[in-house]
Amino acid sequence: MHLYPSGDVEIVVARSEMGQGVRTGLSAVVADEMEADWSRVRVVQAPGDPAFGNQDTDGSRSVRNHFQRLREAGTTARRMLEQAAADEWGVPVSECVAREHEVHHGATGQTLAYGDLAEAAGRLPVPEDIDLKSPDEFRYIGRPMAGVDNLDITTGRAGFGIDTRLTGMVYAVVARPPVVGGRVRSYESSSALNVPGVLRVVEIPAAPSPPGFTCLGGVAVVAENTWAAMQGRKALEIDWEYGPNGSHDSASYRVALERAVGVPGRVARSEGDFDAARARAARVHSSEYFVPYLAHAPMEPPACVVSLQEDSCEIWAPVQSPQRAREMAAEIVGLPVEKVTCHVTFLGGAFGRKSKPDFVVEAAYVAREVKAPVQLTWSREDDVRHDFYHAISVQRIEAALDDSGLVTGWLHRTAFPSISATFQAGVVQPTDGELELGCVTVPFDVPNLRCEACEAPSHTRIGWIRSVSNIHHSFAIGCFVDELAALAGRDPKEYLLELIGPPRVIDLWEEESNAYGADKSVYPYDTQRLRRVIEVAAGEAGWGRGLPQGHGLGIAAHYSFVTYVAHVAEVSVADGALRVHRVDCAVDCGLAVNPDRVRAQMEGATVFGLSLALHGEITMRDGRVEQGNFNDYPILRIREVPEIRVHIVESDEPPTGVGEPGVPPVAPAVANAVYAATGDRVRDLPIRLG
Amino acid sequence: MPKQTFSVNGERRSVDVPDEMPVLWVVRDVLGLTGTKFGCGAELCGACTVLVEGEAIRTCVAPISSVSGKDVVTIEGLSPDGSHPLQQAWRDLNVPQCGYCQAGQIMNAAALLARSPSPTDAQIDQAQQDNLCRCGTYPRIRAAIRLAAEVERTAARAKGGP
Ligand code: FES
Ligand code: FES
Numbered sequence: 001m002h003l004y005p006s007g008d009v010e011i012v013v014a015r016s017e018m019g020q021g022v023r024t025g026l027s028a029v030v031a032d033e034m035e036a037d038w039s040r041v042r043v044v045q046a047p048g049d050p051a052f053g054n055q056d057t058d059g060s061r062s063v064r065n066h067f068q069r070l071r072e073a074g075t076t077a078r079r080m081l082e083q084a085a086a087d088e089w090g091v092p093v094s095e096c097v098a099r100e101h102e103v104h105h106g107a108t109g110q111t112l113a114y115g116d117l118a119e120a121a122g123r124l125p126v127p128e129d130i131d132l133k134s135p136d137e138f139r140y141i142g143r144p145m146a147g148v149d150n151l152d153i154t155t156g157r158a159g160f161g162i163d164t165r166l167t168g169m170v171y172a173v174v175a176r177p178p179v180v181g182g183r184v185r186s187y188e189s190s191s192a193l194n195v196p197g198v199l200r201v202v203e204i205p206a207a208p209s210p211p212g213f214t215c216l217g218g219v220a221v222v223a224e225n226t227w228a229a230m231q232g233r234k235a236l237e238i239d240w241e242y243g244p245n246g247s248h249d250s251a252s253y254r255v256a257l258e259r260a261v262g263v264p265g266r267v268a269r270s271e272g273d274f275d276a277a278r279a280r281a282a283r284v285h286s287s288e289y290f291v292p293y294l295a296h297a298p299m300e301p302p303a304c305v306v307s308l309q310e311d312s313c314e315i316w317a318p319v320q321s322p323q324r325a326r327e328m329a330a331e332i333v334g335l336p337v338e339k340v341t342c343h344v345t346f347l348g349g350a351f352g353r354k355s356k357p358d359f360v361v362e363a364a365y366v367a368r369e370v371k372a373p374v375q376l377t378w379s380r381e382d383d384v385r386h387d388f389y390h391a392i393s394v395q396r397i398e399a400a401l402d403d404s405g406l407v408t409g410w411l412h413r414t415a416f417p418s419i420s421a422t423f424q425a426g427v428v429q430p431t432d433g434e435l436e437l438g439c440v441t442v443p444f445d446v447p448n449l450r451c452e453a454c455e456a457p458s459h460t461r462i463g464w465i466r467s468v469s470n471i472h473h474s475f476a477i478g479c480f481v482d483e484l485a486a487l488a489g490r491d492p493k494e495y496l497l498e499l500i501g502p503p504r505v506i507d508l509w510e511e512e513s514n515a516y517g518a519d520k521s522v523y524p525y526d527t528q529r530l531r532r533v534i535e536v537a538a539g540e541a542g543w544g545r546g547l548p549q550g551h552g553l554g555i556a557a558h559y560s561f562v563t564y565v566a567h568v569a570e571v572s573v574a575d576g577a578l579r580v581h582r583v584d585c586a587v588d589c590g591l592a593v594n595p596d597r598v599r600a601q602m603e604g605a606t607v608f609g610l611s612l613a614l615h616g617e618i619t620m621r622d623g624r625v626e627q628g629n630f631n632d633y634p635i636l637r638i639r640e641v642p643e644i645r646v647h648i649v650e651s652d653e654p655p656t657g658v659g660e661p662g663v664p665p666v667a668p669a670v671a672n673a674v675y676a677a678t679g680d681r682v683r684d685l686p687i688r689l690g
Numbered sequence: 691m692p693k694q695t696f697s698v699n700g701e702r703r704s705v706d707v708p709d710e711m712p713v714l715w716v717v718r719d720v721l722g723l724t725g726t727k728f729g730c731g732a733e734l735c736g737a738c739t740v741l742v743e744g745e746a747i748r749t750c751v752a753p754i755s756s757v758s759g760k761d762v763v764t765i766e767g768l769s770p771d772g773s774h775p776l777q778q779a780w781r782d783l784n785v786p787q788c789g790y791c792q793a794g795q796i797m798n799a800a801a802l803l804a805r806s807p808s809p810t811d812a813q814i815d816q817a818q819q820d821n822l823c824r825c826g827t828y829p830r831i832r833a834a835i836r837l838a839a840e841v842e843r844t845a846a847r848a849k850g851g852p
Contacts, residue, residue: 019787019825146784153789154777156725156765160790163724171719196708225719226728227711299729299737299790299824348727348790349824380730596784600830604787607826630734630822639815641828 001030001077003122007101007115009034009041014052015062016320017045017149018298018347018354019604020659021597022062024148026070028140029593033074033133036114037101038140043148048322048342057320058355058464059516060561060657063593064523067655075130077121084121085112135591135652144596149346160348161318162303166373169305170199172366173229173377175236176218176386179623180460181209181243187219191235197228201236202369204362209243211461212423213324215358216386220366226377245623248459250293250392253620257394257456258288261413265452268432269440269508272448274400277409281400285487289397289476290684293618294390295633296465300348301383302359306366307373308333313340317360318347325357332364351608352464356388381628388463389618391416391430391456395476400448405488407499409448414439416472421458428457430469436515438473438664440508443527443559445501460620466608467660470560471667475685478556478668482675492672493538493555503528516561522654523562530559532649533566533586540647541568541584550574551581552676556668563661564588564649567606567669570642573677576690580610580642580670585662587646590653601658602646609666611636615686696757698723699767705754713749713757714738717764725765725793729822736821739794740764746801765793768800775845776800779838787825795821799835807846808839 002010011027023043031041046052078098085103086093089110097104101114135142152158177183183206192201199222206217219236223229278284304317306329313333319325319342326342333340347354363376378386393416400409418434421427430453432440440451465471485495506525514520534557543553550572557566570582585602592598615634619626627633671682680689695704698721705720717723717740729737731750738750741763768774772781776796779785786792795818802809802817809817814835823831 017788019789021787144784146781147786149789150781150784150786151772153786153792154765154780154796155768155772156723156793158789159724160727162728165722165724225711225715227715227719230731297824299735299788299822300727301729346790347788349788351824377728380732380735600784600787600827603829604826607828608824611824629730629732631732635822635824636826636828637820637822638818638828638831641826641832644829 001073003077003114003118005115005118007040007113009036010044011041012044012046014046014055016057016322016344016347018057018320018350020601021147021594022057024145025063025594025597026066027148028145029067029070030074032138032140033071034077035098035100040101045344047344048326050323055321055323056355058352060563060659060661061516062657064518064562064656067593071132072130075132076126079127079130080121080124081114081117083124083127084117087120088112141593142591142595145594158346160300161316161345162300162348162377164305164316164345164375166305166307169373169375170222170224170370171226171229171375171377172220172222172363173226173233173379174204174218174220174362175233175238176216176382177206177240179242179245180211180216181245183217183241183243184219185239185241187239188237191237192221192232195228195232195235197224198232199223200370202366204365210422210425213328213356213358215362220362222366222370222374230379242623245459248620248623250620253392253459254290254394257415260415260454260456261288261394261396265413265454266429267450268435268453269449269451274409274411274448274450277400277448281408282403283401284398285401285484286396286398287480287483287683289395289479291393291472291475292616292685293392293620294465294612294616295384295387295618296351296353297384297633297635298349298351298353301378301380302354303375303377304360304363305373305375306360306363308367311335311339315340315342315360316345317342317357318345318350318354319357319360320347320350320355321357325360328357328361329364332361333368351466353387356463380630384628384633385625388422388461390465390471391462393472395472397476397480399484401484405484405490407444407446407484410442410444410446411450412439412442413452413454414473415454415456417456417458417462419462419464422461422463429453429455433515434469437469438477438558438560441515441525441559442477443506443530444499459623467560467663470558470664471612474556474558474664475667478558478665479671479683482554482672483681493534493543496555496557497531497534500527500531503531518562523656525559529564529588530557533557533564533588536647536649537566537568537584537586540586540645543568550677552673552678554669554672554674554676556665556672558664560661560664561657563656563658565661565665567665569669569673571670571673571677573674573689578614578674578687578689580640582643584645584647586649587658587662588649588651589658590651590655592648593655595648598648598658599646602662603644605662606644606666607636607641609663610640610670613667613670613685613687614640617686694754694758696760696762698762699764707754709755710753713740713752713754713762716754717749723764723766727790727793729791736798737791737794739797739821741797741801744801744804746798765797768796774800775838775841776803776834779834779841783830783834783837785827785830785834787827791821791823795823795831802835803839803842807842809835
């Protein structure tokens with residue numbers, strides 16, 4: 001942070017803003033401890049630079065990882081300002097108190113403004129003994145803070161990746177191999193070059209196998225504006241070689257996954273003896289669940305600018321991982337990484353997509369050939385057809401039940417192509433890390449339990465999308481529990497609580513940190529907190545209340561990213577049409593640093609969850625994605641949005657992230673509500689009735 | 691190439707571009723007004739919405755020739771300082787998440803309020819149904835449109851209007 005003699009404070013935020021409110025939330029923490037006047041604070045976005053530590057904005061961990069450190073930073077500044085004032089007045093620092101951008105001396109009533117102390121404070125040694133505020137002294141933390149960028153956003157001034165404009169800039173789009181692993185065999189560019197405004201055609205080398213973060217290769221068309229580039233691309237004639245994934249078909253792949261979960265997989269967790277429990281069971285119940293490939297579809301498609309000079313390079317990009325973008329671009333343009341600057345623009349939505357800088361790599365290739373700054377833009381079709389997809393999956397869960405319908409044994413087999421397969425050859429089943437996202441972390445108190453990872457080789461680029469494997473694991477587990485409750489003739493919420501069992505800490509990790517890289521002594525996986533969000537969501541939703549004919553309530557809860565969330569959905573089905581009327585969402589994220597943004601993230605995650613529950617499906621045929629735009633890959637529209645009520649559980653536990661954890665319980669809550677309304681089970685996403 | 695002449699945010703502009711070039715790319719790439727966004731290019735998302743003679747249009751499909759001689763207002767020109775009741779309501783209710791769709795949402799809502807100053811919830815949903823928001827700010831968009839309408843009505847009453 002910087003404090004200027006004018007009294008203005010600049011806080012540098014080294015995390016990317018994609019709507020989660022990180023620029024507001026993190027700055028407010030510093031400003032609060034610093035006793036800075038919020039109206040004097042300006043937020044500055046850090047470029048990609050290892051000096052800022054790890055800048056990857058993912059895993060719902062910005063607040064979790066930085067809360068304490070930023071408090072310390074703010075307090076350190078406050079202490080130095082108090083010391084500078086004490087020196088000025090010749091009084092002990094213990095008599096000086098910083099308050100709202102000034103330091104006060106109680107005995108004499110003197111005050112000094114922060115700006116007047118800036119220089120003196122800056123010369124002081126950094127103190128080691130600092131006292132953080134007590135929570136009742138917080139000014140901004142725990143209060144609803146307006147987004148610092150609201151004015152720029154509502155006036156169109158906020159600069160996204162697609163908005164950078166440089167003098168002499170040219171515009172590029174790329175024709176990519178329609179199949180991952182494909183390449184250009186040959187191409188003819190003369191008609192493209194005849195399109196008015198088209199300047200150049202540049203071939204981009206094909207990706208290695210597996211492709212990793214780099215670009216897919218293809219042919220770029222460079223023009224005076226984006227539209228001309230798009231027209232030029234239409235005129236390209238390209239002969240593609242499709243490669244080994246040219247016959248990938250998601251429908252037949254689903255059948256292969258169904259076969260895979262029919263046989264034992266790699267055991268990722270085992271407690272007791274499932275097979276013995278099964279042999280003794282009064283009844284065995286099993287079901288299979290399917291979730292298709294999903295695309296991120298952020299409203300801003302991938303887009304960036306690369307400007308290459310003789311011995312330096314500047315990038316403006318909406319990236320979740322600016323350091324990776326910088327390093328990869330440096331390699332392409334042949335400059336040492338220190339000569340490359342990656343400015344982080346606003347991200348027009350990201351959801352994990354913009355952790356992958358393939359589009360920056362493309363722009364770097366083009367910039368190398370064209371002596372001008374290059375803006376490279378993906379069309380929506382490019383985005384939908386060349387994503388890093390959420391994995392297609394089939395899961396099979398089998399329960400051994402006793403006479404009363406309680407679970408004595410639990411077997412969960414999960415099959416989906418792994419994210420790791422995008423980066424590493426030979427990965428043909430989900431990894432342990434992916435199973436820790438909701439599968440082996442199942443919170444149930446069951447004596448005999450086994451989780452298995454089943455075979456699923458990858459045929460496309462798999463990536464992480466908001467809450468990652470928790471999406472499909474939560475769907476399967478949340479729906480299956482509801483089935484078991486119905487078999488036992490029990491209330492689903494009561495049955496769920498009974499299955500979770502008495503409050504306890506679940507510890508599956510030998511290391512100090514858990515699946516989300518969180519210190520498990522600070523962030524234990526506490527079933528008491530999961531139980532509480534279930535109780536809160538159910539209570540607030542009026543669980544058990546009388547409903548109109550054709551309506552039903554469904555519940556589901558999930559722990560992810562060390563945050564606990566439960567959803568209750570009310571739906572109706574009439575004439576085959578499903579409508580979601582109301583969703584209650586309870587979240588326990590520890591201390592809610594910016595409660596309004598926590599609410600907004602839960603609202604947004606609920607909408608995101610409804611999009612995938614009701615609409616989301618990417619299919620592939622001959623290795624090509626069959627969808628291309630919002631007509632065939634729909635996302636939720638305003639008319640479909642239910643009343644969403646968010647309930648934040650009061651907590652003084654350390655704060656945890658909220659970007660992702662609101663997604664996983666939505667689809668199973670809706671699916672269970674459909675069952676309550678109709679008696680029909682939903683085991684496939686997206687939900688299709690009849 | 692024929693010159694296309696029209697007004698953008700009250701200023702007369704002439705550009706030398708093909709007739710069929712979409713207004714979106716003229717505004718963004720030729721005039722450098724980047725507040726209007728590209729989201730789908732196919733009239734499916736509303737990110738590119740501007741006002742033409744007060745009507746909300748999707749600039750990604752509207753050829754520049756269709757606005758010849760007309761008045762175009764983009765988000766940059768909705769108010770000089772972000773003080774339009776919709777912009778204010780958007781801030782009061784903290785509507786934006788990533789913010790990318792919001793220019794289109796606001797411009798679309800501006801056209802709605804111009805033709806029905808007191809929209810019902812159903813009218814709001816109807817008007818905004820083709821404006822997509824992947825971040826899911828829809829509940830707040832609804833609330834902000836209601837708030838802006840309310841504020842405008844109160845202001846009109848204070849001025850002795852209807
Ligand atoms: S970009 Fe015009 S409607 Fe989507
Ligand atoms: S605020 Fe991000 S798309 Fe609407």
